[in-house]
Structure formats: structure tokens, C-alpha cells
Amino acid sequence: MKTTVQELALTIDPTRSSTAKTRTTALAVLSTLLAACSIVPGQHMETPPTLAVSSAPDGTVQQSQQIPIQAIDLNLINQMRAGAAQMQQANQLDLFSKPAPYKLGPGDVLQVTVWDHPELAAALGQQVQNSKPSDPTQGFVIDDQGNLSFPYLSHPIHAAGKTIGEVQREVRRDLGREFREPQVTVRVASYRSAQVYVDGEVRTPGGQAFNDIPMTLTEAINRAGGFSQNADRAHLTLTRNGTSYPIDLTQLVAAGKNPQDIMLKPGDMLRVTGRDQNQAYVMGEVNKPTAATPTPDGTLTLADALSQAGFINQGTANPRQLYVIREQDGKPLVYHLDSASPVSMLLANQFDLHPKDVVYVDNGPLVRFNRVLSLLLPAINAGLTAAIVTK
Template identity: 60%
Template sequence: MNSTQQSGAVLPSKNNHAVPLTRLAMALTLAAMLSACALAPGQKMIMPPTLPETSTDSGDPATEVQIPITTIDLKLIRQQQAARMADVKTTNDLGLFAKPTPYKLGPGDVLQITVWDHPELAAALGQPQPNAKPSDAAPGFVVDGDGNIEFPYVTKPIHAAGKSAEQVQREIYADLSKVFVKPQITVRVASFRSAQVYVDGEVRAPGAQSVNDIPMTLTEAVNRSGGFTPAADQSRVTIIRNGTSYPINVADMIARGKNPSEIMLQPGDMLHVESREDNTVYVMGEVNAPKAVQPTHNGRLTLGEALSQAGDMNPNSADAKSLYVIRQATSDKPEIYHLDARSPVSMLLANQFDLQSKDVVYVDNSGLVRASRVLNLLLPAINAGLTAAIITK
């Protein structure tokens, strides 16, 4: 018996040289380990990251644009804080803050005009309808489309639009004084129908809200609509006025001692409250529970909070030095931020780094994990090949 036969099972070759199966298995295993990084299944952050650029109409081949990576450090945190302060100043400069003013009458409003000690004039108000709906106008004098009202013994129509009830009262008194001696007159608005604001989004009772003698502030509009829902993102409240959108961060205003009641709405304004579900952050990669994470009610979500809600990094497979935040992933100019989270001190930065809507938090895997996953894929094939070789022999 020669030395080749003593080495165990062998495979025949074209040159009649025997190859030990054990050596073949070791060679295949070594080759698999050496190629693990290239063949590893699943996701892996390629360095440096590049973005294929669309080819031009002239037929030139597409080029790759390298995406810059920004390190998350104390300087970047301070830049974020400065940007938040700038947003607050922008809100103050929007021109939305105003002092309450008396209610101004408009077409469609219904006035109740009472002349005391003259019951014959009470009939001019009309009688309440027994089956009246809440949307029906109350009995009284309606301001017509031209902004005028008519009243008995007043020689000509009184222009009421743009005036307060007190101003209309003084004009009626001046005319009736020509007929009656010192008439006692009361003018009040029975139905506010000329001006409305519309509230939608994450409020409990969205819909149109009539502007009345109570100043229509931002908080008044929200309260009349039942308040914010649990899904409301109070940092993303938008006022749409004359085709222009004004973003309002209500939560930040309250935190800084600025009263949202100082923001006055105007007739025709639309107030929209966004949902927290529309501003989720996606945590992926080597975390214990990959998921879509919603911001808190004040609209803020830090990197540390997102990782915590995703069960933190997997200690068995995560590469702590390869923690990335991918921003504006759907645009042509994405941004990538990197944090080396091997030190517990780095979590201080993670707890101060603010995430934005649709950010992707990605934790890369380690090289050993990638090699192990390749072997798990290749070993069944290697074992099957060895078994087939032994059976063939």
C-alpha cells in the first residue's frame, strides 16, 4: 500500500494523481473565508459610498458621484443647535403674531337689534323656527352681499361690513333719535357666518370653525377642534394663508416660553397638524429589532432614542464603529453621518444628534460575521460534494 492510499479517501484526476478529500475541504473552506467580504449576503456599507449619476442624453456613460461622510462630533451638535435657534427666529419673523382686535362684521352675519320699550320693532327680528338646524341662521337682520343692513325708521341702508357691532349701534341710534326720544338700543351678533378658518390633520374634530367675537388664535382653533390627537406632531403645524405656508413648531414655542395664543388666524386661513407617522425614522442593520420609529409629540427624536427603541445594537454581530445615518436618501444629494459607537462616551453624542424625517439609521456588521454567513451558505455545498465523491469512489 502506497502513501497516497494511506492518506484516506481520494479523488481520481486526469493525470491519475490522487487528491486527498480532507485537503480539498480545507482548501474550499479557506477560499470561502478569503472571499467572505466579497460574497457576504445581506447589506454592507461600501466605502467610500458612491451614487451612480444618470447618463446624459448625449450618450455619455454614467459616472459615480462620491457621497461625503460627516463625522458626528461636538461641532456638528452645536451646528444643529444653532439651526434650531435660527428656526425659532424665523417663526418670530413670519408676521403671524398680532394683538386681538374687535370682531368685524361681514356678509352673512346676522344681527339682533333691540330697541327697548318699543315692542313693535321686535317683530322685525322674526320668530325662531321650531325645527331649525344648528347651521341655520338665528332670527335677526342679515348683512347682505353688499355689506348692508336695513332697519325700520332708518332712512337708508347702513353699511355694516368691516365695522364692529358697537359702530353699527351708534349709527342706528343717530338715525332713530330723529324719530324717538333717547332710544335705548342693543346690537349684538346672533350668528357669525361671514368668516371661517379650516382645521384639519391630527385634531379630534377637524372641520371649519367660525370666527366670532372670541379672538381666533392658534390655540383657540385647536381647542375648538377638540385638541391634538395622540398621533399629532406638535412641531409640524402649518398655517396656509393666501397660498403661502407658514411652518409653526408649537412644542418648541412652549418650551421657550413663547405663547402660541399670540398667533392670530385670519378669515380663510387653513391650519394643518401633521401626524407623527408621516415623519418616521427607519432603523436597520445589526440591531435587535429593526423597525420604523416615530418621533415624540414634540417632533424630536435623537439617534440614541432611535437605537433604544430598536432594541439597541446586536452585541454578537454589530460593528459598533460603523454606525451611520443616511439622510435625504430619495434625493439626488443624500447625506451620510458616521458615529464610532465603540466608546460609551459616544452615546452622549448620539443622545444629542437630532434625526430628521425619513432618516435611515444603519448599523453595519463585522467582518467575522460576514465570513460566518458565507460559510453557512457554502458548507452544505461542500458537504454534499464530499459525500458525492465518497459514494462515487
């Protein structure tokens, strides 16, 4: 059998084999370390980011598309605020109207008084069950057909959909057939035909009955005890006939519009959202990753969110890589802010966050290398130890 020169050298100097093994192991570890530097553990924002789009029934990825990143500057902030104001006004056009007199309906209880006719004073009307402590025990109830019956009337009067003044004139005109110039007074003793429902972050949620005071937006909230401490005044929702109308009280007042001009209708539902339901999430290289909560007026800027997260971690963060990720109409939007300059915080103080936005602060290159190294050091030490033991 032939012997190679290398084998002969190893036979003459056995220690050379251990040295070669040690060098080979060190080179392998070093190669692995250099190759792993391109692999960053944890989250990292690519520029520009890519989104995998799957359209096959089996869930396989068909293609990927790049998501454009928009820089946060004054032009973007002005465009976003103008668009939000126009959308808010367009959604609320149907809500503004003038107050109208109360229209009677089935279930309302009326008190009818004919002066100087004591024989009619005994006609106290149908006994009704109290629905509220303020309701009277007796009165004339408008039936489910919307009709009002009263002694000496030639026929029941259809009262539903009419004002109290119209019903009073009809009762007086009909009683004029039996009495000479009767003096008639008709008043509503109990309002029970129409309600709105106020739900969410108010002190006393529940149904609020319509009465002679116009049911405006602020009137409905006041009757429900006012806002609770967790109420988000920028995110109210009015549901009417199957359509939901978002209402931002803060923006309304800032635009010079009076919430008293929003008139509610019977059957409306008003919901006040809680601030804890409209949080934005701050993660990445910040001192305290958190879910940022809007202020009581419902606003939450990028600067507010960073403040609640303890601001950017100066030791690990790359301040030039601050991103806001938002979902709109089922598509992701990414906004970028270079926060290396303190002046950029002026932009952050004007950039309004939306509910469920994600604020992400990327890490620096040296931090990525240190994290990779910290993961590989145990393997390096183990490899060197094994090489030394083998030697």
C-alpha cells in the same frame, strides 16, 4: 502514438487519477471561498459611500460622486439646532400679531334692539335656518353685499368689514332722524361669516367660526377638542393664501414664545400631523429593526430610536459604524457616530432625527465572513461528496 510520462504514470497507478481530482476539487473550492470573502451578502455601508448620478434620457449612468460623511459631535449638534431655530423663527414671523376686534361679514346674524320703542320690537328680522343648535331662529342677516337693513333706516348700512361698535353708532345716528336720542343695542347673534379649518390629529376636526374671542393657535386647537393621542406637537402646518408655515410647538415653548401670540385669519387651514407619519427607520445589526415613533412632544433622538429597536446587537454589530442617512433638498446626507464608547450615547441623546431618517448599524468583519461561509458550505460539501464518490 506517443505516450507522455504523466499518462504512463496514471496507467501504472490508476488511484493517482482520483487523488488528483480530489485535490483539484478541494483547491477550486478553497479558491472560490477565499475570493468570495470579499463579497458580503446583504447591506453594507461603504466609507465613503458613492452615489450614482444618471442624467441621460435612457437612464444610463453617466457618473458617480462620493457622499461626504459628517461625524456626529457637539459642534454638529449645536450647528443643527441653531439652524433649525433660526429657520423656525423666520418661517413664523408673519404669524405673530396682536389680537384685533371682530370684523362683521356676509352671513352674520345681528340682533338690533331700540329701547322704549315697542313698535320696533316686532321687527324680528329675517327668518334664518339653524346651522348650529346654538344659533337663534331669527335676526337680521348681513346680505352677500355686506349690507344690513333695519326698519326706519334711510338706507341699508354697509356692515361688512366693520366692528359691532361702528355699526351700532351708524344705526343710532341714522335712527336719530326719526326718533329723539334713540338708545340702540346691536349684538351678534350668530357668527357665520369667517372660519378656520382644523384638520388632522384633533378630537373633532372641522371648521371653527370666528367670534369676539381672538382666534389664536391654541384657541383653534381647543375648539377642535384638543390634540389626539397620536398628535405630533412638533409638526403643525398652517396654510394661508397658498403658503404653508411649519410650526413646532415644542420648540416655540422652549424658546420662550407663547403660541397664543400666533393669530389665525379667516380662511386659514391648520393641520396637525400624526406621530406615525413622522417615523424614522432603524435597521441593520439591531435586536429589533423597527420604525421608531416620536414622543408625544414630537421629538425623536437617535438614542430614542435605538431604544425602540432594542439597542445594538452586541454579537453581530460593529458599534463603530453607526450611520444616519437623511434626504435634504433632494440630496442624501450621511452622519456617522462611533458608538463603541458608552459616552457616545450622550451625543446620540442630543442628535435629533427627522421624519423618514434611516438609522443603519453595520456588521463586523467576522460576521460577514461567517455569513459568506454559511452560504458556501452547502456547495463545498456537495463538491467534496462528488469527489469522494468519483474516487
